[in-house]
Amino acid sequence: MNAHHQEADLGTPAVTATLAEWVVNLQAPDIPAEVRREGLRTFVNWVGCAVGGAAHETAEHALKAFTPFSGSKTSTVLGRRERLDPAHAALMNGITSHVLDYDDTHLKTILHPAGPVASALLALAETRPVSGTDFLTALIAGVEAECRIANCVYPDHYDRGWHITGTAGVFGAAAAVGRMIGLDAQQMRWALGLAASQSSGLREMFGTMTKSFHPGIAARNGMMSALLAEAGFDSSERAIEAPRGFAQVMSDKQDWDEITEGLGTRWEAATNSYKPFACGIVIHPAIDGCIQLREEMGEAKVAQIASVRLRTHPLVLELTGRKSPKTELEGKFSVYHCASVALLHGDGAPTAFTDAIVNDPQVVALRGLIEAETNPDCHEASVDIEVTLRDGSTHAKHVERAIGSAEKPLTDAQLNTKFTDQAELVVGAETARALCDLCWSLEILSDAAEVARASTPEKG
Amino acid sequence: MNAHHQEADLGTPAVTATLAEWVVNLQAPDIPAEVRREGLRTFVNWVGCAVGGAAHETAEHALKAFTPFSGSKTSTVLGRRERLDPAHAALMNGITSHVLDYDDTHLKTILHPAGPVASALLALAETRPVSGTDFLTALIAGVEAECRIANCVYPDHYDRGWHITGTAGVFGAAAAVGRMIGLDAQQMRWALGLAASQSSGLREMFGTMTKSFHPGIAARNGMMSALLAEAGFDSSERAIEAPRGFAQVMSDKQDWDEITEGLGTRWEAATNSYKPFACGIVIHPAIDGCIQLREEMGEAKVAQIASVRLRTHPLVLELTGRKSPKTELEGKFSVYHCASVALLHGDGAPTAFTDAIVNDPQVVALRGLIEAETNPDCHEASVDIEVTLRDGSTHAKHVERAIGSAEKPLTDAQLNTKFTDQAELVVGAETARALCDLCWSLEILSDAAEVARASTPEKG
Numbered sequence: 001m002n003a004h005h006q007e008a009d010l011g012t013p014a015v016t017a018t019l020a021e022w023v024v025n026l027q028a029p030d031i032p033a034e035v036r037r038e039g040l041r042t043f044v045n046w047v048g049c050a051v052g053g054a055a056h057e058t059a060e061h062a063l064k065a066f067t068p069f070s071g072s073k074t075s076t077v078l079g080r081r082e083r084l085d086p087a088h089a090a091l092m093n094g095i096t097s098h099v100l101d102y103d104d105t106h107l108k109t110i111l112h113p114a115g116p117v118a119s120a121l122l123a124l125a126e127t128r129p130v131s132g133t134d135f136l137t138a139l140i141a142g143v144e145a146e147c148r149i150a151n152c153v154y155p156d157h158y159d160r161g162w163h164i165t166g167t168a169g170v171f172g173a174a175a176a177v178g179r180m181i182g183l184d185a186q187q188m189r190w191a192l193g194l195a196a197s198q199s200s201g202l203r204e205m206f207g208t209m210t211k212s213f214h215p216g217i218a219a220r221n222g223m224m225s226a227l228l229a230e231a232g233f234d235s236s237e238r239a240i241e242a243p244r245g246f247a248q249v250m251s252d253k254q255d256w257d258e259i260t261e262g263l264g265t266r267w268e269a270a271t272n273s274y275k276p277f278a279c280g281i282v283i284h285p286a287i288d289g290c291i292q293l294r295e296e297m298g299e300a301k302v303a304q305i306a307s308v309r310l311r312t313h314p315l316v317l318e319l320t321g322r323k324s325p326k327t328e329l330e331g332k333f334s335v336y337h338c339a340s341v342a343l344l345h346g347d348g349a350p351t352a353f354t355d356a357i358v359n360d361p362q363v364v365a366l367r368g369l370i371e372a373e374t375n376p377d378c379h380e381a382s383v384d385i386e387v388t389l390r391d392g393s394t395h396a397k398h399v400e401r402a403i404g405s406a407e408k409p410l411t412d413a414q415l416n417t418k419f420t421d422q423a424e425l426v427v428g429a430e431t432a433r434a435l436c437d438l439c440w441s442l443e444i445l446s447d448a449a450e451v452a453r454a455s456t457p458e459k460g
Numbered sequence: 461m462n463a464h465h466q467e468a469d470l471g472t473p474a475v476t477a478t479l480a481e482w483v484v485n486l487q488a489p490d491i492p493a494e495v496r497r498e499g500l501r502t503f504v505n506w507v508g509c510a511v512g513g514a515a516h517e518t519a520e521h522a523l524k525a526f527t528p529f530s531g532s533k534t535s536t537v538l539g540r541r542e543r544l545d546p547a548h549a550a551l552m553n554g555i556t557s558h559v560l561d562y563d564d565t566h567l568k569t570i571l572h573p574a575g576p577v578a579s580a581l582l583a584l585a586e587t588r589p590v591s592g593t594d595f596l597t598a599l600i601a602g603v604e605a606e607c608r609i610a611n612c613v614y615p616d617h618y619d620r621g622w623h624i625t626g627t628a629g630v631f632g633a634a635a636a637v638g639r640m641i642g643l644d645a646q647q648m649r650w651a652l653g654l655a656a657s658q659s660s661g662l663r664e665m666f667g668t669m670t671k672s673f674h675p676g677i678a679a680r681n682g683m684m685s686a687l688l689a690e691a692g693f694d695s696s697e698r699a700i701e702a703p704r705g706f707a708q709v710m711s712d713k714q715d716w717d718e719i720t721e722g723l724g725t726r727w728e729a730a731t732n733s734y735k736p737f738a739c740g741i742v743i744h745p746a747i748d749g750c751i752q753l754r755e756e757m758g759e760a761k762v763a764q765i766a767s768v769r770l771r772t773h774p775l776v777l778e779l780t781g782r783k784s785p786k787t788e789l790e791g792k793f794s795v796y797h798c799a800s801v802a803l804l805h806g807d808g809a810p811t812a813f814t815d816a817i818v819n820d821p822q823v824v825a826l827r828g829l830i831e832a833e834t835n836p837d838c839h840e841a842s843v844d845i846e847v848t849l850r851d852g853s854t855h856a857k858h859v860e861r862a863i864g865s866a867e868k869p870l871t872d873a874q875l876n877t878k879f880t881d882q883a884e885l886v887v888g889a890e891t892a893r894a895l896c897d898l899c900w901s902l903e904i905l906s907d908a909a910e911v912a913r914a915s916t917p918e919k920g
Contacts, residue, residue, distance in 0.1 A: 062691075062693055086529070202657050208696055231522075234668050235670040
């Protein structure tokens with residue numbers, strides 16, 4: 001133990017034990033109604049995204065590699081006909097729920113909470129039945145655990161290059177599954193230790209299929225951490241705070257209070273948000289504003305556009321300044337593409353990012369008329385847009401806070417539209433609608449796994 | 461990308477691509493005879509350790525959790541009757557080969573190279589047949605890759621708290637399996653990228669079952685990285701050197717030349733070493749010296765000992781200064797226990813570390829007569845021992861370099877004894893001897909997996 005580590009050990013609070021005990025003892029009535037409601041919205045949004053991403057080529061490649069290794073095929077790959085063992089189903093659902101960049105976001109840390117947690121829970125629920133109420137309690141426990149652990153090390157951990165959805169997500173999956181299967185406090189500490197030793201995922205993978213792999217392996221590895229602990233496989237009981245534990249090895253910043261302060265009264269799980277558009281959040285104000293402009297000036301005038309000027313937060317061009325995207329993934333990193341499709345089609349859903357639409361001549365042509373500049377005073381959730389038509393007339397739009405931001409969350413109705421719009425392309429309109437309704441009824445289901453089974457695509 | 465990352469990106473050599481190309485193109489005749497011989501010794505030692513650890517309770521707990529998730533049971537859990545799919549068999553063999561702290565050591569980085577690499581290769585070889593020669597080539601490629609990647613980031617990476625056998629080992633497994641199944645260069649880069657995103661394992665887990673879990677998951681995850689790449693699942697192609705890649709995120713020190721310089725001429729795989737005793741290396745000189753003293757002064761005089769004084773390298777007491785161990789694991793961290801058992805029984809094998817022997821009254825009594833002091837001038841592989849008998853006579857021993865050190869490697873005959881001594885307790889004497897012989901004949905086997913199947917325990 002070197003000097004740095006020894007010093008760091010003095011006076012470190014036992015956050016692993018405190019968190020484990022809280023998760024183990026959490027009961028449904030301990031969770032305020034508005035927190036349960038947000039947990040339910042998290043679940044609905046996650047199922048829609050997992051089904052929406054189920055036909056993506058990333059899923060095809062993963063299935064090809066993993067299927068020969070599957071145990072008894074008890075668990076549903078959401079939105080597909082294939083079934084796999086719970087660990088592999090969790091892995092697949094974690095991938096598909098993230099692959100369209102359309103999932104939920106814990107805005108404080110840019111963690112996508114549901115992928116690791118819900119993927120693990122639902123896949124295991126198909127072999128270890130659980131009521132919808134208990135399922136939701138476990139989901140909220142897992143989301144709370146991972147968001148608090150993420151808060152502890154953010155932003156240094158993320159800035160260093162860790163994909164926090166993978167690194168913190170594995171703790172969420174372990175905590176949630178551990179709660180669902182009834183681990184005791186010591187087993188829960190072991191589960192968090194096993195999760196810590198599997199915490200991984202590098203931001204270098206952004207722009208490749210391996211990015212979506214991260215929530216998948218976080219789900220699988222977190223689930224297996226809980227199951228190993230249940231089987232008596234031991235681990236460190238202070239894996240988060242120890243000198244050679246997660247937070248000190250994987251971050252130069254640790255704020256232990258973020259993990260333990262106000263447990264049960266301050267709820268990170270209640271701050272979850274849902275993307276209205278299938279791309280990174282920085283680009284959302286521009287899409288929102290262009291869709292509003294299109295509605296206000298009328299679709300016919302879009303063909304008359306001579307130029308478009310965007311004034312945005314500087315991060316927008318830093319992250320999404322790609323001028324001539326050629327592929328789905330590149331389109332998600334081009335504010336020009338996004339604005340063009342939003343003006344032409346009013347679209348920011350996954351359908352706005354297909355390879356075909358990215359290379360559509362009309363979209364490409366309008367893209368060329370769009371200029372963007374940065375304004376350091378612009379809020380991250382704001383944008384100013386000015387459209388000039390060929391006749392010289394102008395239409396302007398100021399977005400103060402984009403849809404989906406903390407101040408302007410998606411309504412339940414908007415979540416439904418998001419759900420069915422993406423899911424019906426994969427499983428058919430009728431199944432999508434019925435599945436969405438079933439998700440909202442989670443708390444009255446005697447068997448939460450009904451949701452998984454109801455996601456099988458319509459024949460034909 | 462922050463300033464640090466941007467700066468770090470300038471002029472970074474493409475080490476991932478260089479290493480991938482080397483691994484893909486490596487052929488058996490490119491490997492000098494003495495390197496192949498050391499690879500064979502690595503393999504023999506690894507099989508002995510995996511069989512020797514197969515009955516450990518850590519394996520029982522892991523099997524209990526993982527067996528329900530196994531796919532087609534094609535692959536052998538070495539030294540046991542159970543079979544699992546290749547991924548789970550790799551995981552189990554990685555665990556058992558490390559659980560007795562008896563495996564191989566790359567002395568420069570304290571990496572244990574064979575666990576991740578050989579565990580992945582042999583388990584997969586049972587479903588994708590490969591000749592012994594090709595198997596050995598892949599094994600050496602994987603060991604070379606992981607040791608070079610470890611060199612690149614050692615010591616900062618290890619000092620920070622990473623268990624390098626897990627974090628670097630996953631690359632070795634990916635490279636070896638990728639070589640064995642014939643990935644092309646791009647697929648190999650992807651495989652290394654997928655490995656980078658699964659690189660994990662914290663030193664906090666030392667002293668728990670999760671320590672042995674690290675080579676197990678490195679084996680499984682590395683294998684699946686190669687199989688995913690084969691199935692078209694893409695990843696970063698510069699995962700080791702990128703600003704947000706493995707080496708820059710997980711270490712503050714990077715020496716790129718360690719990865720690429722002298723590939724094919726300077727062989728890290730030829731520097732592998734094998735433990736004569738089932739515990740950490742720092743304690744080996746004391747055990748070696750005590751066994752020699754026992755032989756020189758005669759077993760009868762051990763009962764006459766009044767006091768023992770050890771003068772050791774300072775690390776010995778820092779790491780293994782435990783005075784009153786109570787368990788197997790604590791015994792491994794007590795130089796007093798080790799010296800006592802070595803004097804009484806001439807033993808440093810796994811049999812010297814059972815819970816029973818750690819609590820044996822005779823062993824405990826002699827332990828109380830042993831004093832240790834540190835000598836800053838003492839070499840890590842040296843020790844001075846002075847025994848005083850009740851009649852006042854003394855016996856002294858200076859160990860210049862302990863057995864198993866770089867200067868005094870185990871002979872083939874000593875490897876055989878190590879193999880059969882530990883394996884016969886698990887699979888029976890006859891099977892142990894036959895299996896050991898079969899391992900040495902690896903290069904003439906048309907099917908390397910014969911070795912796995914020959915490890916099944918005798919009936920009875």
